[in-house]
Amino acid sequence: MKKLVIMLTPAAMLVLAASFAIAQESQTPAPVAVDTAKALSEWDKVYAVFSHPRCADCHVADERPRWSGAHYGGTRVHAFNVQRGRSSAT
Ligand code: HEC
Secondary structure: OHHHHHHHHHHHHHHHHHHHHHHHHHOOOOOOOOOHHHHHHHHHHHHHHHOOHHHHOOOOOOOOOEEOOHHHOOOEEOOOOOOOOOOOOO
């Protein structure tokens, strides 16, 4: 009896896996209609955040973050020798 159970277990797993795979296939999402005009106007909102000086002052192309705004008299390099360092991830 024990041998029979051992032999049938892989077959039962295979049947279960196959039915799961079939169920997954039938759950393919319907294609989504893309409204390009709406997407572009939403992108403008995202872009307004990413390009705002609040973010752009730190996310600079070089190694020196900036200070910007009327109270700084324009845009200038951050004081106190603030510089991008080596990433701890590398
Ligand atoms: C005071 C400086 C500073 C400001 C201001 C700042 N960031 Fe960052 N940002 C960082 C640093 C530092 C990291 C981490 C970079 C890294 O891990 O290499 C980071 C990471 C990120 C990341 C993840 C990037 C990645 O590759 O994983 C995003 C997205 C991001 N910032 C967006 C923004 C946005 C949007 C704003 C404005 C609302 C903003 N940041 C303002 C310093 C700043």
